Amino acid sequence: xxxxxxxxxxxxxxxxxxxxxxxxxxxxxxxxxxxxxxxxxxxxxxxxxxxxxxxxxxxxxxxxxxxxxxxxxxxxxxxxxxxxxxxxxxxxxxxxxxxxxxxxxxxxxxxxxxxxxxxxxxxxxxxxxxxxxxxxxxxxxxxxxxxxxxxxxxxxxxxxxxxxxxxxxxxxxxxxxxxxxxxxxxxxxxxxxxxxxxxxxxxxxxxxxxxxxxxxxxxxxxxxxxxxxxxxxxxxxxxxxxxxxxxxxxxxxxxxxxxxxxxxxxxxxxxxxxxxxxxxxxxxxxxxxxxxxxxxxxxxxxxxxxxxxxxxxxxxxxxxxxxxxxxxxxxxxxxxxxxxxxxxxxxxxxxxxxxxxxxxxxxxxxxxxxxxxxxxxxxxxxxxxxxxxxxxxxxxxxxxxxxxxxxxxxxxxxxxxxxxxxxxxxxxxxxxxxxxxxxxxxxxxxxxxxxxxxxxxxxxxxxxxxxxxxxxxxxxxxxxxxxxxxxxxxxxxxxxxxxxxxxxxxxxxxxxxxxxxxxxxxxxxxxxxxxxxxxxxxxxxxxxxxxxxxxxxxxxxxxxxxxxxxxxxxxxxxxxxxxxxxxxxxxxxxxxxxxxxxxxxxxxxxxxx
Numbered sequence: 097x098x099x100x101x102x103x104x105x106x107x108x109x110x111x112x113x114x115x116x117x118x119x120x121x122x123x124x125x126x127x128x129x130x131x132x133x134x135x136x137x138x139x140x141x142x143x144x145x146x147x148x149x150x151x152x153x154x155x156x157x158x159x160x161x162x163x164x165x166x167x168x169x170x171x172x173x174x175x176x177x178x179x180x181x182x183x184x185x186x187x188x189x190x191x192x193x194x195x196x197x198x199x200x201x202x203x204x205x206x207x208x209x210x211x212x213x214x215x216x217x218x219x220x221x222x223x224x225x226x227x228x229x230x231x232x233x234x235x236x237x238x239x240x241x242x243x244x245x246x247x248x249x250x251x252x253x254x255x256x257x258x259x260x261x262x263x264x265x266x267x268x269x270x271x272x273x274x275x276x277x278x279x280x281x282x283x284x285x286x287x288x289x290x291x292x293x294x295x296x297x298x299x300x301x302x303x304x305x306x307x308x309x310x311x312x313x314x315x316x317x318x319x320x321x322x323x324x325x326x327x328x329x330x331x332x333x334x335x336x337x338x339x340x341x342x343x344x345x346x347x348x349x350x351x352x353x354x355x356x357x358x359x360x361x362x363x364x365x366x367x368x369x370x371x372x373x374x375x376x377x378x379x380x381x382x383x384x385x386x387x388x389x390x391x392x393x394x395x396x397x398x399x400x401x402x403x404x405x406x407x408x409x410x411x412x413x414x415x416x417x418x419x420x421x422x423x424x425x426x427x428x429x430x431x432x433x434x435x436x437x438x439x440x441x442x443x444x445x446x447x448x449x450x451x452x453x454x455x456x457x458x459x460x461x462x463x464x465x466x467x468x469x470x471x472x473x474x475x476x477x478x479x480x481x482x483x484x485x486x487x488x489x490x491x492x493x494x495x496x497x498x499x500x501x502x503x504x505x506x507x508x509x510x511x512x513x514x515x516x517x518x519x520x521x522x523x524x525x526x527x528x529x530x531x532x533x534x535x536x537x538x539x540x541x542x543x544x545x546x547x548x549x550x551x552x553x554x555x556x557x558x559x560x561x562x563x564x565x566x567x568x569x570x571x572x573x574x575x576x577x578x579x580x581x582x583x584x585x586x587x588x589x590x591x592x593x594x595x596x597x598x599x600x601x602x603x604x605x606x607x608x609x610x611x612x613x614x615x616x617x618x619x620x621x622x623x624x625x626x627x628x629x630x631x632x633x634x635x636x637x638x639x640x641x642x643x644x645x646x647x648x649x650x651x652x653x654x655x656x657x658x659x660x661x662x663x664x665x666x667x668x669x670x671x672x673x674x675x676x677x678x679x680x681x682x683x684x685x686x687x688x689x690x691x692x693x694x695x696x697x698x699x700x701x702x703x704x705x
Contacts (some may be wrong), residue, residue: 102129111249114295115239115256119232122260126228127221129272129571134602135213135220136205136574137594137644139272140624143223144202146170146272148193151181154383154498156196157394159429160436161274162374164313165230165301166533169272172222179209179219195389195498199624203646213630214603224270231269235260237283238535241503244290245480245539254559255538258517261562264464267574268524271600274315275524281311281318282507283531289325290502293332305362309370312380316430317510317528322363324506330356332498368423375424395429395436424658442520443592452518457511460523463590466578468561472554473533476540522594524574572687574598585685588664597665599623605684606631612684612693618660620670621689638667640673660692 135143145158146166151174173179174336178385183193185584192200205219212218242255259265269276284307308325310319333352367607375381381396394641396418414431417423437529442452444459484500487493511529519525541558544551569576575584575596575604584596599622608615609632619627619635624646627635638660640651654660656677662670684692 099606108249111253116254117676118257122226122235122266123232125566125570126231126266127224127268127272127292129573130224130228131214131216131221132269132571132603133220133574133600134273134630135623136273136598136600137623138598139220139223140202140206141198142166142202142272143170143173143219144198144205146205146223147174147179147181147205148201150174151178151281152383153378154193154386154424155375155381156383157198157201159381159426160433161428162313162314164266164310165227165274165277165315166272168278169223169226172225173219177217177219177222179205179211181205181209182691183436187371194387199646203624203626207629213551213626223272226273227276228270230280231260231265232434234265234269234276234280234283237280237287238286238531238538241283241290241535241540242247242538242542244499245503245535246542248542250545251539251542253538255535257559258469258537258541258562259475261535262465262469262530262534262564263565263569263573263576264524264527267572267576268527268564271574273524275527278317279528279531280314281307281314282321282528283508285318285322285325286503286506286531287312289329289444290499293329293357293498293502301355301359301362304359308363309366312370313374316434319367319508320513321506321528322367325502326356326360326363328501328505329359332501336494336498340475360375360504371423371427375426379421379424379618381425381429394430429648437519437521440521444520445590452520454515454518456518456520457523457526460591461526461529463577463581463587464523466565466626467580468558469537470578472541472558475554476536477533479540480536503531503535514535520593523591525592572601574600575688583685584664585682585690590665592665592668597622597663599625599663601663601686601688602627602630602632605689605691608684608686608691609659609661612659614659616655616658618654618656618658620660620662620666622665623665639669642669657694659691659694662692663689667671 141158143166145155145161145163145170147170148154148157149167158166183190189332190201190204191197192204206213206478214220237583238259239252239256241252242403243252245251245255250427265276265279276554285304288304288307292304294300308318308322311322333356337493384670385627413430418425418428425637439450442449444453444456447453462480465473480500482495484493487496507529514526544555546552565576565579566573572584573663575587575598577584577587577595581587581590587595591610602621602623605621606627609615615634616634618638619632620637620639621627622644624644626647627633636655636658637645637648637651638654639645642651645651653672654677660670660677662682664680667678677695680692684691684695
């Protein structure tokens, strides 16, 4: 008998098995870790929006964003654990529904609709299944791009690995939010743009425009990304024409103009179609038969409740479109939402501002990306530029440059738009920038693994460090900070927003209170959760004049004979109100929530006199 050959892990069959196993493990970890998380502050209105559209054709809830992803996420809930969707109590309409109060209506559906909110089979778990599957789809597009750049399947597998094992990607992939779907939609648009560039034609044009149209119903930045991609394709076509001889360039230019014009028109047409399809081919955002609310959506044009005269060209254009019913009200409300993040109180590096900082995302990138991963991304980007420039064949160099531009330029341009707009409400808002970075890192790591010595050791080190990060951080991926900071409590010194606290750690607090045997607690937790749904039955709400206190009892002063639980976003307020008590370090830290035990000296007054 001949000697049995060793298994080659790079063979297509073995690689497919490894990738399938990795995807199954990733999905299991993602969903299992979601069981430890209460509703994040954004999930409550998103759940209200998805169920309202599915059950009643009602687009009033959460008009800031297109409805597609919220509807898809809530399909399992609607089919298997639908709460009470009745909107009448006796002879009266349910006020949160009638007035389009998205947070109150979402709170009602989660906690008063007769269905379990938390746990396996609860509303939250079922609503998080589809977002996790969409996270897997992001790995598919990363694989396709990584294989394209590296010329080998293992490059694609590593690109998918780096993206899907970035801790914040896991953390936000399991929430009913739009940050990971935005990344996935942009990745899909970029891949189909490359397919069209490689072989322009009706099939590839339809694939690109369909991806762009569907992506436009995910989140508004995907529409901006599509526009940036079309500009990039135009620039690539012009650069290619300039590299040819005069007569050939003229022919190529005329052909490119015709193909790009058709692509622009098809993209615009399908975008309009997707906007109407997303609203159920209905102009009004109100459900059939519903009376207009007392306070219509502030995001509608002035005739629809916005008030005031048009302020700028975009507002005038939206108002014109509304008056002539060229687009549905759901789309116009989304467009009008673009500046809603302005004026919020923000914190960065100990400074506070209502304007924000241009450096915000650069700081958060350095704080929230694994150190070896950051170094690998820099090395991959520099190496990629050198590889393009070192190609001696002009045609090969032009193709490589165009491919790199299609991958990187629109993502970078969108990132810079976010920087200039100062959208300083969480690093997750710019999560899309990790798609091209992880693709480049995966393609480079595949080359490094094929070279013995330091390159191979570097690739293995990055892979091992990322796996270790995922194991250590479980289940708190959404508040990940790199190896220098680690804990959100330490990260709050630098950034104080959804990076450290999103209202998602109430179950951890309930477990800690049970462990230390504390049935009563002073409660100052950020978010829209109901403490009783996580087992915290007896609590004192202690934050006065707090805008996020939905259905909480009247605030009272803390009773310092019992433990006090404070989430990190609220800790500065509590330290202002009771500086003598909260100046010390907390006794327990539960990721985004800290717990202070009763003081050693009883009956001492800790409030400001």
